[in-house]
Amino acid sequence: MLVASERGRQLIRAVNPAAMAQGLHPGLALADARALLPDVAVAAHDPHGDAAFLERLARRARRWSPATAARPPHGILIDTSGAAHLFGGETALVQQVVDWAQAQGLTVRAALAFTPAAALALARFGAARIADLPIAALTEEDRVQVALRRAGLKTIGDLAARPRAALAARFGAGLVTALDALTEAASQPLDPLLPVALVAATRRFASPIASLDAVHACLADMLADCAAQLARRGEGGRRFVLMLFRADGHTCEVAVETGRPQRDVSVLLRLFDERIAALNDPLDPGFGYDLLRLVVPAVAPLAEAQAGLDGDSGDETRLADLLDRLAARLGRQRLLRLARAESHVPERASFIGSSPGRWPAPAAGEPPARPWRLFDPPQPIEVLAEVPDGPPRRFRWRGQQHDVAAAEGPERIAAEWWRRKDGAGLTRDYWRVETASGRRLWLLRHGLYGAEATHPRWYVHGQFV
Numbered sequence: 427m428l429v430a431s432e433r434g435r436q437l438i439r440a441v442n443p444a445a446m447a448q449g450l451h452p453g454l455a456l457a458d459a460r461a462l463l464p465d466v467a468v469a470a471h472d473p474h475g476d477a478a479f480l481e482r483l484a485r486r487a488r489r490w491s492p493a494t495a496a497r498p499p500h501g502i503l504i505d506t507s508g509a510a511h512l513f514g515g516e517t518a519l520v521q522q523v524v525d526w527a528q529a530q531g532l533t534v535r536a537a538l539a540f541t542p543a544a545a546l547a548l549a550r551f552g553a554a555r556i557a558d559l560p561i562a563a564l565t566e567e568d569r570v571q572v573a574l575r576r577a578g579l580k581t582i583g584d585l586a587a588r589p590r591a592a593l594a595a596r597f598g599a600g601l602v603t604a605l606d607a608l609t610e611a612a613s614q615p616l617d618p619l620l621p622v623a624l625v626a627a628t629r630r631f632a633s634p635i636a637s638l639d640a641v642h643a644c645l646a647d648m649l650a651d652c653a654a655q656l657a658r659r660g661e662g663g664r665r666f667v668l669m670l671f672r673a674d675g676h677t678c679e680v681a682v683e684t685g686r687p688q689r690d691v692s693v694l695l696r697l698f699d700e701r702i703a704a705l706n707d708p709l710d711p712g713f714g715y716d717l718l719r720l721v722v723p724a725v726a727p728l729a730e731a732q733a734g735l736d737g738d739s740g741d742e743t744r745l746a747d748l749l750d751r752l753a754a755r756l757g758r759q760r761l762l763r764l765a766r767a768e769s770h771v772p773e774r775a776s777f778i779g780s781s782p783g784r785w786p787a788p789a790a791g792e793p794p795a796r797p798w799r800l801f802d803p804p805q806p807i808e809v810l811a812e813v814p815d816g817p818p819r820r821f822r823w824r825g826q827q828h829d830v831a832a833a834e835g836p837e838r839i840a841a842e843w844w845r846r847k848d849g850a851g852l853t854r855d856y857w858r859v860e861t862a863s864g865r866r867l868w869l870l871r872h873g874l875y876g877a878e879a880t881h882p883r884w885y886v887h888g889q890f891v
Contacts, residue, residue, distance in 0.1 A: 557583030634714025662687025
């Protein structure tokens with residue numbers, strides 16, 4: 427049995443059928459349980475571990491339906507809508523689930539109902555009808571259960587016969603909502619582990635396949651099937667997930683993502699090959715896979731594109747394909763690129779992230795407001811100006827002298843107020859200059875003349891292309 431501490435007492439949280447037959451039950455104190463069965467085996471209750479185990483079971487149960495969900499601490503839910511006919515009907519599907527669970531060494535109870543709450547309650551309490559369920563199936567609050575029993579209401583059937591308004595006034599609207607979910611008077615959609623994909627392909631095998639070459643051939647066939655579905659919808663996939671269900675119950679997933687919508691089978695097959703080859707835990711068919719499923723959970727519009735006369739699809743397409751291959755091999759989280767950040771301080775206005783960013787394009791005929799290349803740190807220069815706070819006329823940089831042919835500015839950027847105490851909080855004046863040799867640079871004067879610095883220092887902070 428499993429026990430947990432509550433208010434300084436050790437209470438039973440779960441028992442097996444043998445212990446229950448000896449009079450033990452959840453809620454009983456450990457001391458009382460040992461008085462009945464001194465040699466009973468005791469283990470600490472781990473609700474987080476139980477929830478993780480239920481989630482693994484729910485993932486494995488997707489062999490019967492793409493819509494499954496874990497409901498800790500009581501069980502898992504499987505939506506049989508549109509899937510039961512593939513297994514010979516709902517009764518046959520339920521029997522397959524029970525047989526599979528028993529083969530894993532689990533004791534299981536299964537039930538069919540029109541709502542998830544009703545199915546879970548029927549399986550949990552082992553009732554044949556919803557009306558026979560105890561009121562504990564409706565609420566776990568002891569206060570509410572005691573009040574209902576004192577009123578002579580012991581089953582869901584007793585409650586269902588009462589006016590809803592009176593129940594809501596006495597026990598709150600939440601009780602009526604839960605009652606409607608149990609009695610199937612209100613719809614209760616299932617929230618599955620993964621969103622149900624509108625584009626998917628499934629292959630079942632009477633004799634499990636144990637060859638990776640057979641898996642590869644089946645994957646190519648399913649990719650072609652999904653590509654045809656995407657073409658009819660005018661869409662391309664952004665994420666493709668291959669689920670492999672082994673005959674012994676083990677489940678494996680392999681996913682690839684693309685930077686742009688994609689439905690080219692050869693490209694996708696190459697990405698899957700890259701991803702499978704890079705797996706830390708290589709695919710192990712074991713006794714063979716009896717079910718393969720390919721789903722496309724993320725899609726986007728994709729119009730037909732016309733290639734050039736030479737068959738070239740362009741630099742942008744080649745770059746996207748390269749990024750997809752690198753992401754399949756290394757993981758998309760390891761690909762970094764320059765992205766925008768909201769800051770008026772130039773060196774903080776960009777960062778390296780996993781998502782691309784775009785800077786606003788300058789107005790027609792205007793030069794860019796920011797250079798494409800920033801020097802880190804800014805490079806010091808010696809400047810000659812007509813007046814101390816005027817534009818630069820000549821400067822020496824990297825041992826060479828440059829004459830300024832044209833200058834525009836200043837663009838004044840004040841430091842953040844919280845940095846002014848660090849000595850780096852001086853005002854900046856930026857000038858866009860073009861030298862006599864044609865170089866276009868971004869010059870920085872650090873500090874206001876006379877107000878913040880006696881002799882402000884100058885730097886080259888960036889270079890325009």
